[in-house]
Amino acid sequence: MLKSIKIRILAIFIIFLILIVVICIYKFRASFLTKEERLQKFRPSTAITGLLGSDGKALFKGESIEKDSFDYFKKLNHKIYFSFPIPLDGYVIPILGADTNSFKTLAQHMQWNKYSDNIKSRNIGLDKNNVYCGDQKIPNLNPKNLSFLGDGYLTDQQHTYFCDWEFKAKSDAIKPNIFEKFDYAIFGTKISQTGYYYPLYKLINGSKPYKLILKNTVTNGESTYIDGLYLKVTQPDQLAYLQTFQPNENIHKENSYTTDKINVFFKNKILDITYHTHLQSIPFNFEIYLYDPKTNYYFYKSNKINYNNLKLINTEDKKSNKPIFSNQDSLFIFNTKKLELEKISKNPFHNSLYTLSPSVLSNGKDIYSINSYNIYSSTLFMFFSRLCSSNLELRVMKNMPIVKWEKFRKISIKNPKYDWEKIQGNVWKYKEDLYYLPENGGILKLHSTESSNRFLNNQITFSEAERLINDKSLFEPVLGRKFAKYREIHNFCFKNYVN
Template identity: 50%
Template structure:
């Protein structure tokens, strides 16, 4: 039997194994599931653009349609508008209109675009906020609203209520075979009411309010006995790709992630580590790491790459093993034997040597591969550790660093370093190459100009695209981390 037939049979069996539970598990029909959460008057026609936006520069969230106010959720390639039956059309205005704010690209702007009011009520998306007076309304910042009688937090991240019920069998099959998005309904913004107290609430830190008795982070109560002594552990720089409000908080006694308290006492040696839009914490006193509020309780654990841009997870060593922390399963998973027990030399944040071999990192994403692809969705992310055998560290020589400032329309600079190994030239990017961390370079007069920082950002960017000059170093696979987001045929084949 040919390899192709064997592969086809194996693929068919895998698909049947995956689909069998979907056929045997009882589910509501698509219409029944969506009907449970679809409000009256819902507008879902993507091509219907008859509404008039109240404020154009606020993404057309609030619109007037058929003499009624609608809230349209910012969902890509979809139109999901919910009417606000209680809204008074003549007095209705967004929060920015009410306070006469100018459009500004600040973080808080995104956190208030779903808030509006009229002469009778205040609204969080399409929801009327109960017992909140529009005439006495005060915006505290960060999504917090008060009239000094009642205080609320209107979240800026919307949820779909239909996620609480499994989609139908046919929807799952269509998603697998045709890439069709599973229909959702019941979109809303979580709304939280804060406890009343003797004193008024005020914003004491970005995202945090207190009245001295109760303290809240993103609308959830933070159990601190000293709220006015709260602070964020670290002020992050923009290039670290994480907002300060996604970091850890301390009142000088306890440490919190969001509203959750961590299993450690505050000390000045704590180190916050942002990584790929997630946040970790290291406590040197207990020699333990934390992922958000979860304690990674393993001894002798060391992170070898805090500022790497070429994996989706930080890589740890633990005695004789190399590992990563699975953020979905919340457990440490071993990848291979630790190659750095005797020596560890760092070329760049993504390239290392143990004296004898070179280890480097790369990452990539796999998007939906279906019979008919209507939408491209993320299937999985893959992080790899690769190795170049028998290239001693002693024979490598760093030649120069490269740094080219980014223009206003680009987010990151071009940053890296050139190294030689014998008569071979290598480039190790830190910023500017999202996937690869090691290239072999064909030397030329243009490369000499690049090495002397004589090229503009645009010229350098174009040069890096030339795969005849910058050749990806493949090496051999040492370890691989595959994080599956959804079923795709490519996930079976890769």
């Protein structure tokens, strides 16, 4: 035991020594080319960066073009500036040639009030001469005849454009090197991206004007575009979303699949599938999957998961960040970056699968719970939210046969302020113990008190229920033993390797 402790202390000391050496090499290696230097070619020479002072307040004091707006456009010293809404930093660029006196936002041009302003138009402005998408001048678009079709589409009847409302970085393809990663992890130095822009696409005009038919989708009967990209569809008047969502899932619809009753599309891509009414769209953590029961194949976005006889074991678990697939032998996660299946464990459900709650399953003998969580960054010198990784765990409680579980009570407690928010789930009895299985995941063992009895009888307020559920002396979390784990890394963080 003592020897093991000494080995651990020695290993920690060696790791710490290596870190010190790496940091010293990085800090004092004068010939080393920094990422900021490598990315200068992407940054406009007129850009103003580093806009936050040491107190976190903005150093750029331009006058807002429009009151009650998001301050994308500003005026300073007879110039118009565009401010990219970048977390933890600022990035402002002058709009070259913009007329200060006549400049206005699209919302002002359309005479919208602050409540009806479309979020997909806040990066669009115009003056007496030109229309602008962010800081870009839109070629040949006449502001005098300007019309807004919706969702980023603009036309002057002669020319039609799509101005994306989500900015991108030209430097996205350049990954940070090892020294930058250590500097970020230890000192919190931001791994910057430069050269921000809003994608701008020109549409082909025809004999008829374009009209918005679905979210982000326009057609003139001859050509159809989604997010500014050409959609090869022969019957645009038939174009519709796949109607497979539950009412509480409609938020996913506009980022889902569409069909013209012949083909199935994800965005502007045609899927290798024939349309029929039994296709199923499945949302997971704002990602959309598709299942075709006729061929027994799944799709992720436009990508066919080319593995037959898969089954989805957590279809109803809307809190999971990933779907878990199974075949006779194994459990899999689909890696959305590599676009391939990755095995995470053997399949404990190859003989039978029972559902106690959306995230609690049984194979008849053992109980398995699905737990999803994210890890966020923190450093020695500063704290801020940067997503390090998304994690999914499958945990097991051995030798708890399903035949001894009895559904005891249904829980449903509404929030009086928000009708859509509820504390709900089911209470199950196993032998002499009660377990609360909330619909949003987890297993909580109930300890009998006057308060927990009122909870069981739905005789408790929403706020009190929230407080009680977080009291571990009354609702004891049951984790079980780790059976399988999958981690998707989004950014380099030491926490990814020590948790």
